[in-house]
Amino acid sequence: MKKGIFDTHAHYNDKKFEGEGEKLISFVHENGVDYICNVGANIKESMESIELAKKFDYVFCSVGIHPFYASELEENWEEKFLSLLKNDKVVAIGEAGLDYSQEDFSKKDQFNLFEKQLDIAKTLDIPFIVHSRDAQDDTLAIIKNFPEVKGVIHCFSGDDKLAEKYAQMGWYIGFTGVVTFKNAKKTVRAALAIDEDKMVVETDCPYMAPEPLRGSVCNSSMIPHIIQKIADIKNISYEEVLEKTRNNAFSLYKIKSKEV
Numbered sequence: 704m705k706k707g708i709f710d711t712h713a714h715y716n717d718k719k720f721e722g723e724g725e726k727l728i729s730f731v732h733e734n735g736v737d738y739i740c741n742v743g744a745n746i747k748e749s750m751e752s753i754e755l756a757k758k759f760d761y762v763f764c765s766v767g768i769h770p771f772y773a774s775e776l777e778e779n780w781e782e783k784f785l786s787l788l789k790n791d792k793v794v795a796i797g798e799a800g801l802d803y804s805q806e807d808f809s810k811k812d813q814f815n816l817f818e819k820q821l822d823i824a825k826t827l828d829i830p831f832i833v834h835s836r837d838a839q840d841d842t843l844a845i846i847k848n849f850p851e852v853k854g855v856i857h858c859f860s861g862d863d864k865l866a867e868k869y870a871q872m873g874w875y876i877g878f879t880g881v882v883t884f885k886n887a888k889k890t891v892r893a894a895l896a897i898d899e900d901k902m903v904v905e906t907d908c909p910y911m912a913p914e915p916l917r918g919s920v921c922n923s924s925m926i927p928h929i930i931q932k933i934a935d936i937k938n939i940s941y942e943e944v945l946e947k948t949r950n951n952a953f954s955l956y957k958i959k960s961k962e963v
Contacts, residue, residue: 795956
């Protein structure tokens with residue numbers, strides 16, 4: 704196992720990369736990023752994510768359906784979903800969950816999709832990547848109904864008390880460039896509250912570029928800014944945060960060192 708950074712959540716097949724995702728993956732790998740998990744958000748993107756991961760030994764992927772697609776599912780989506788999960792490069796289900804940020808959405812449809820994917824994760828004993836936006840109470844309530852399922856709360860946006868609850872339940876907390884933002888006091892308090900053993904770092908690229916690069920198209924080479932911010936918050940060394948978050952990522956995704 705290499706000693707560099709593990710970006711636990713990226714979208715290198717996103718259109719913002721204008722088809723340059725593969726080149727960027729090679730670039731960031733040459734600049735200290737040893738591992739990446741490229742995350743799916745619907746069936747099409749999950750298929751693309753698998754194909755991308757197949758091209759690089761150090762890239763893993765997930766299969767998931769984001770809540771934005773909860774009301775427009777294909778009739779045979781579950782059959783395709785289960786088929787994709789059989790691929791060896793898939794290490795998680797997600798990102799999936801609840802998102803109440805848009806005006807027109809069906810809470811019922813989002814609940815059903817979230818619970819169905821959690822049930823599949825429970826059956827297959829596979830980690831889960833949770834997306835939760837403006838839906839913290841409902842997200843926690845649903846997750847509590849699936850105590851066997853563990854994973855990561857992606858791009859955590861809750862307070863320190865919520866972070867502690869998830870950590871106590873055995874979940875990891877994903878910190879993005881948001882933790883570096885000047886107005887991110889709540890996220891900073893969450894990072895301070897939980898133990899380093901429950902932290903992972905992620906870019907969510909091409910989104911969430913950290914300070915001082917905020918506003919640019921994000922990529923995994925920017926993750927040292929996130930690691931340094933966490934080190935400053937926790938009053939520990941950069942190297943300690945790097946090692947902890949990398950090892951946590953391997954534990955999160957159940958990847959053994961002999962596999963990479």
